[in-house]
Amino acid sequence: MDIKQIQDLIRFVSKSGVNEVSIEQKDFKITIKTNEAVVHTMPAPQHIAVAAPLAPAAIPAAAAQEPAIVAASNYITIKSPMIGTFYRSATPDKPLYVNVGDEIKEGTVVCIIEAMKLFNEIESEISGRIVKVLVENASPVEYDQPLFLVEPI
Numbered sequence: 001m002d003i004k005q006i007q008d009l010i011r012f013v014s015k016s017g018v019n020e021v022s023i024e025q026k027d028f029k030i031t032i033k034t035n036e037a038v039v040h041t042m043p044a045p046q047h048i049a050v051a052a053p054l055a056p057a058a059i060p061a062a063a064a065q066e067p068a069i070v071a072a073s074n075y076i077t078i079k080s081p082m083i084g085t086f087y088r089s090a091t092p093d094k095p096l097y098v099n100v101g102d103e104i105k106e107g108t109v110v111c112i113i114e115a116m117k118l119f120n121e122i123e124s125e126i127s128g129r130i131v132k133v134l135v136e137n138a139s140p141v142e143y144d145q146p147l148f149l150v151e152p153i
Contacts, residue, residue: 009021009023009030009032010032010116010118011116013032020032032118075131075149075150075151076126076128076150076151076152077134077146077147077148077150078110078122078124078125078126078147078148078150079144079145079146079147080122080141080142080144080147081122081143082113082120082143083140083141083142084113084114084120084140084141085113085114085138085139085140085141086111086112086136086137086139086140086141086147087113087114087138088133089112090112097109097112098110098130098133098148099130099133100130100131100132100133101129101130102129103127103128103129103153104124104126104127104129104130104150105127106123106125106126106127107123107124108124109121109122109123110122110130110147110148111147111148124150126152127152128150128151128152128153129150129151129153130149131149131150131151132148132149133147133148134147134149135147
């Protein structure tokens with residue numbers, strides 16, 4: 001399967017209402033799942049979207065200041081690997097994956113990014129302590145946008 005076929009399959013699954021599709025070939029396997037419980041919680045981002053006019057102005061200012069903090073204090077930035085919507089927990093009633101002050105290890109899930117109705121767990125590639133969360137919950141994020149500042153241990 002090439003990337004175009006995978007993208008078409010993702011679009012099909014998101015529009016069809018199917019909860020899960022699995023395709024397995026001799027050297028390739030793909031499973032696409034939708035999470036109906038989280039999709040039903042989407043009214044929460046609309047509430048946050050009311051404050052959205054403030055967010056675009058705040059995000060570039062914060063992003064412009066962060067490289068200075070990173071350089072001055074040797075923090076490492078965890079960045080978004082994709083475009084989507086940033087969530088700090090699996091559902092609004094579940095605990096946050098990480099908080100400021102938490103120690104994380106390589107492979108620790110730090111957030112979820114929803115892209116095309118697929119919920120992708122983002123794992124840390126480093127060990128350290130969370131110093132700052134740079135994105136508000138349920139906010140849109142861009143590829144390579146800083147999400148967390150981590151102090152290496």
